[in-house]
Amino acid sequence: ATPTSAVPELAVIGGDGIGPEVTAEALKVLGATIGSDSFTTRDYALGAEHWKATGEVLSDETLASISSADAIVLGAVGAAPGSTEVPSGLLERGLLLKLRFALDQGVNLRPSVWYPGTPTPLAPEVTSAGPIDFVVCREGTEGLYCGNGGVVRAGTPQEIATEVSINTAFGVERVVRDAFSRARARRGRLTLVHKHNVLVNAGSLWRRVVEEVAADFPDVEQDYLHVDAVTIAMVREPQRFDVIVTDNLFGDIITDLAGAVTGGIGLAPSANINTSGQFPSMFEPVHGSAPDIAGTGRADPTAAISSMALLLDHLGRPADADRIRAAVSADIASRLGASARTTSQIGDAVAALV
Amino acid sequence: ATPTSAVPELAVIGGDGIGPEVTAEALKVLGATIGSDSFTTRDYALGAEHWKATGEVLSDETLASISSADAIVLGAVGAAPGSTEVPSGLLERGLLLKLRFALDQGVNLRPSVWYPGTPTPLAPEVTSAGPIDFVVCREGTEGLYCGNGGVVRAGTPQEIATEVSINTAFGVERVVRDAFSRARARRGRLTLVHKHNVLVNAGSLWRRVVEEVAADFPDVEQDYLHVDAVTIAMVREPQRFDVIVTDNLFGDIITDLAGAVTGGIGLAPSANINTSGQFPSMFEPVHGSAPDIAGTGRADPTAAISSMALLLDHLGRPADADRIRAAVSADIASRLGASARTTSQIGDAVAALV
Numbered sequence: 143a144t145p146t147s148a149v150p151e152l153a154v155i156g157g158d159g160i161g162p163e164v165t166a167e168a169l170k171v172l173g174a175t176i177g178s179d180s181f182t183t184r185d186y187a188l189g190a191e192h193w194k195a196t197g198e199v200l201s202d203e204t205l206a207s208i209s210s211a212d213a214i215v216l217g218a219v220g221a222a223p224g225s226t227e228v229p230s231g232l233l234e235r236g237l238l239l240k241l242r243f244a245l246d247q248g249v250n251l252r253p254s255v256w257y258p259g260t261p262t263p264l265a266p267e268v269t270s271a272g273p274i275d276f277v278v279c280r281e282g283t284e285g286l287y288c289g290n291g292g293v294v295r296a297g298t299p300q301e302i303a304t305e306v307s308i309n310t311a312f313g314v315e316r317v318v319r320d321a322f323s324r325a326r327a328r329r330g331r332l333t334l335v336h337k338h339n340v341l342v343n344a345g346s347l348w349r350r351v352v353e354e355v356a357a358d359f360p361d362v363e364q365d366y367l368h369v370d371a372v373t374i375a376m377v378r379e380p381q382r383f384d385v386i387v388t389d390n391l392f393g394d395i396i397t398d399l400a401g402a403v404t405g406g407i408g409l410a411p412s413a414n415i416n417t418s419g420q421f422p423s424m425f426e427p428v429h430g431s432a433p434d435i436a437g438t439g440r441a442d443p444t445a446a447i448s449s450m451a452l453l454l455d456h457l458g459r460p461a462d463a464d465r466i467r468a469a470v471s472a473d474i475a476s477r478l479g480a481s482a483r484t485t486s487q488i489g490d491a492v493a494a495l496v
Numbered sequence: 497a498t499p500t501s502a503v504p505e506l507a508v509i510g511g512d513g514i515g516p517e518v519t520a521e522a523l524k525v526l527g528a529t530i531g532s533d534s535f536t537t538r539d540y541a542l543g544a545e546h547w548k549a550t551g552e553v554l555s556d557e558t559l560a561s562i563s564s565a566d567a568i569v570l571g572a573v574g575a576a577p578g579s580t581e582v583p584s585g586l587l588e589r590g591l592l593l594k595l596r597f598a599l600d601q602g603v604n605l606r607p608s609v610w611y612p613g614t615p616t617p618l619a620p621e622v623t624s625a626g627p628i629d630f631v632v633c634r635e636g637t638e639g640l641y642c643g644n645g646g647v648v649r650a651g652t653p654q655e656i657a658t659e660v661s662i663n664t665a666f667g668v669e670r671v672v673r674d675a676f677s678r679a680r681a682r683r684g685r686l687t688l689v690h691k692h693n694v695l696v697n698a699g700s701l702w703r704r705v706v707e708e709v710a711a712d713f714p715d716v717e718q719d720y721l722h723v724d725a726v727t728i729a730m731v732r733e734p735q736r737f738d739v740i741v742t743d744n745l746f747g748d749i750i751t752d753l754a755g756a757v758t759g760g761i762g763l764a765p766s767a768n769i770n771t772s773g774q775f776p777s778m779f780e781p782v783h784g785s786a787p788d789i790a791g792t793g794r795a796d797p798t799a800a801i802s803s804m805a806l807l808l809d810h811l812g813r814p815a816d817a818d819r820i821r822a823a824v825s826a827d828i829a830s831r832l833g834a835s836a837r838t839t840s841q842i843g844d845a846v847a848a849l850v
């Protein structure tokens with residue numbers, strides 16, 4: 143499963159809603175970049191439709207098969223937030239999070255770059271203050287995402303429901319070390335995001351680990367912000383961020399906000415990295431399955447396409463990754479004032495540019 | 497402790513940093529509004545400085561004394577986020593949260609209004625789409641704020657730190673019912689914010705309670721957003737919100753963002769309401785103690801002043817509350833293009849306007 147095979151095999155999970163549509167464009171661009179004979183793909187039908195048809199969320203056999211791939215390309219899974227057809231959490235916890243956890247993808251990497259000219263809800267005073275270019279290293283296998291907790295006296299006026307956040311020195315150090323390395327290779331600044339004044343147990347652990355790892359990175363400057371304060375900084379002064387390291391839930395929340403301020407989550411890629419190489423890493427857009435626009439051709443495949451750059455970084459082909467980033471950036475620049483394009487038109491355009 | 501005394505007694509906790517400065521202006525405006533003989537105050541020296549001098553965070557005696565007041569006016573407590581002088585969480589958990597929990601302040605009410613012309617990080621396209629005026633009903637006595645959780649193998653590479661979120665039907669229904677009532681009295685729209693696709697135990701409880709209470713409020717329209725998606729909506733379309741109901745931590749995070757988009761948390765008031773009237777409610781700005789600007793006269797007392805309007809609502813004087821809101825709104829309008837004023841100049845100006 144390490145990305146060393148001559149011709150890497152990609153497990154492809156298009157998923158639900160717009161997932162398969164954006165994934166097709168991502169693979170189109172990947173092929174245009176490194177040649178479609180430079181990788182093989184194997185499709186896995188998984189997600190809401192597959193579950194409704196077969197009852198399978200993710201069987202052990204399917205998981206084992208996916209685990210043998212060199213990397214995973216995922217579109218999006220899950221029904222609409224208000225859907226009653228699929229029980230809430232079934233696909234998120236049984237498929238998406240199961241992959242992240244079973245494949246021990248400890249670093250969920252989410253870069254945010256704002257391309258000048260891209261529509262943003264931020265005022266020109268904010269965006270003109272300098273380039274916005276940061277990355278969030280979100281822990282991917284712990285915290286409130288563990289699925290710990292339970293319910294007593296369910297459905298009664300005495301119901302008690304709990305959720306347990308589990309944080310280990312092992313998991314925290316893994317993502318903190320990754321974040322420090324990235325900061326060193328970037329602008330040398332790391333921000334820990336937590337809420338240590340309330341969550342004192344987990345907060346102390348995160349702070350201690352950051353302090354300890356910092357000793358190995360004397361060239362990296364570090365600071366700290368509470369998660370509530372980060373939302374303020376993100377809209378007032380996003381330029382202050384270089385690398386942010388945070389836990390699973392805080393990372394989930396702030397990367398959606400980061401996506402929104404840098405042009406929408408339609409542009410935000412992500413990588414779920416297995417840092418040991420024992421299992422495949424997974425590349426997916428930050429956005430969800432957006433069933434409301436599925437089939438209309440209105441889905442923007444840019445996030446999925448940019449995730450292919452993260453895949454190529456991971457496969458040890460940074461120059462090819464940069465070609466995708468440059469093509470995406472040029473394509474985004476060309477949108478200014480142009481009329482709207484369909485999902486596949488955007489894919490074609492980026493493929494032509496790489 | 498019910499607000500029925502002819503002359504209500506206010507327990508005043510100025511606290512740390514800019515806390516005492518903004519509190520003084522809030523009481524100045526309160527006096528100008530209802531007459532300074534319409535309430536009495538009793539000061540409590542609490543916070544970082546008091547702790548350093550005496551070792552007291554909040555003794556049982558002090559708590560008992562505060563409990564006998566009709567309401568509490570709080571400035572801000574806590575040291576700077578990076579401070580090592582005061583252990584992280586000591587004052588937050590031992591004083592601020594202890595008050596919220598011991599006085600069973602189940603509804604943490606946080607209104608957000610954007611006054612046109614006020615500096616905002618949002619683009620004119622966003623702010624011009626309509627009035628921004630919503631309120632967050634944040635649960636105040638449960639969730640991850642309970643202080644449940646612990647540490648094993650502290651300080652070692654095998655450390656495990658947990659945080660437990662506790663949610664009860666009782667606590668959830670209390671805040672949900674309050675939120676529905678407010679929605680009915682406002683624009684009739686309630687949004688539940690959670691992350692039920694991951695936090696399925698707590699999420700199911702919140703959803704069930706909202707559904708059940710909704711039966712008593714057929715005139716209130718409701719919808720749901722995941723907490724990550726809310727951060728996007730908050731910066732792209734804050735007009736969509738009327739009343740938001742959510743848990744303690746999500747409420748903490750999204751109200752800082754709400755404050756930022758509506759002109760800064762220097763303007764954001766809050767009320768911690770004991771809905772049964774058994775214990776006093778507490779009125780405080782959303783912002784913290786900002787030790788970096790303490791003593792400079794640069795603190796904006798508007799949030800503390802607006803909290804007095806929430807106090808007057810609570811004391812059954814809505815007309816007086818509206819006078820404060822109108823004065824604040826007029827004062828904010830007068831800022832446009834004017835030069836910066838000190839903390840007490842703003843207090844004087846609002847006091848003159850009520």
Ligand SMILES: CC(C)[C@H](C(=O)O)[C@@H](O)C(=O)O
Nearest residue numbers: 220234238394428693694724
């Ligand atoms: C779908 C959901 C489980 C997921 C998460 O919360 O991690 C998504 O929001 C994300 O950010 O990838």
Ligand SMILES: CC(C)[C@H](C(=O)O)[C@@H](O)C(=O)O
Nearest residue numbers: 339340370574588592748782
């Ligand atoms: C100081 C802190 C404990 C507090 C909280 O998290 O509730 C503050 O951020 C707030 O929002 O009132």
